[in-house]
Amino acid sequence: MKVTVYATYDSVEDKVIKDRLVVVVDVLRATSTIITSLANGCKEVIPVVEIEEAMNLSKNYEKDAYLLAGERNALKIEGFDLSNSPAEYTKDMVEDRTIIFTTTNGTKAIRKAEGANEIILGALINAKAVSDYILSRGEDIVFICAGTEGKFSLDDIATVGAIIYRMDDGSGQLKLDDLGLVCRHIYREYKGNLESVFKKSRHYNVLKKANYYNDILYCLKEDMISIVPEYTDGIVKIK
């Protein structure tokens, strides 16, 4: 099973993802938030790139049927119902609702994966579930990290490492590309204390300064949720 990893969505080559199973990872915080939201019973999440696109889309829904959600520069968007903090996506808040969702990097990464055969979302909170799903498919796999503003981001790299680590039964059947090897290496090395890796990333410090430290601690919790979200035809639902 060949494993290909992209550190940023803008480096993804369409020909490589075509007809493939793709996992999109934006652990701080878009994919962690979407997974949480679906686990708490939301109907669906619609990732959109632009704020205006989100606003326009919301006009198609009844008042109580949707929530406008997301962030710019880590902060809640004016006029929106929810920020990108998974703590806000409680059952009371999201159950049976459609979440229209826009974030700086994560939603772009998801949309960039269009053209793949199948797109699923990964984070630390569902690392085992994603790994199990990939193994059940037994196909070559491509990971797309959201990265931070077009740059390599250690938090996503360690998360891909966590998924690869769970996929690896030591039989040598995993054929990791160079970046895949780095992901696994970083995770293996720090798996008792992943926060020490996250701490080194610029993104961690941006979130901490914006008073989202509790979100970071939440996003670091491994294997807490067993769902695998899938993105099809513009909508994310539980697989």
Add this chain to the structure above:
Amino acid sequence: MKVTVYATYDSVEDKVIKDRLVVVVDVLRATSTIITSLANGCKEVIPVVEIEEAMNLSKNYEKDAYLLAGERNALKIEGFDLSNSPAEYTKDMVEDRTIIFTTTNGTKAIRKAEGANEIILGALINAKAVSDYILSRGEDIVFICAGTEGKFSLDDIATVGAIIYRMDDGSGQLKLDDLGLVCRHIYREYKGNLESVFKKSRHYNVLKKANYYNDILYCLKEDMISIVPEYTDGIVKIK
């Protein structure tokens, strides 16, 4: 001193390199070969992207004044004098000559750095010289790895790590970005046995299969050459 690292030349942002000191690294083998060639007395190296461009340029030179050099798919180009193997760039062969040079990734990476204030070339064989030069300048620095066909390549990452490791006096003045941290980590971890890292990269295996294993061993020799090549106005010379 801020350190920014790009894993591939096509991810480089022009606004980030503008007015900066940039180090281009393509350890297997373009920058190793250029450094060797200049250390052995060649007059200058002219990196060009296309084979045809190299052919046309050669028409401006006297018969014995130049050599056509480079590779495609790791192999010598038909009608060229030299391949991209540093072993061929002996003093007898290159002294006082102009080398017109084209390779798959390395020359593209060098040209991509245009727009920087100053462009120097790094490899393991001149890691200490490059590190000393950067420290003497005391400026923020950007590393551009050539990568392999647009992808993250462990050999270049470990080489940037070697240079960063030599720059770091433990005073905390180095501000590494996320990828810079990974580079230093990989180098620190494997510095007694860098071949074990190279061995994991796809690029290593391509070269080994093409019978260039001795080149790999040569490119792994750290700090053997004390020159720093500079690329200015289309030409590489000793700084």
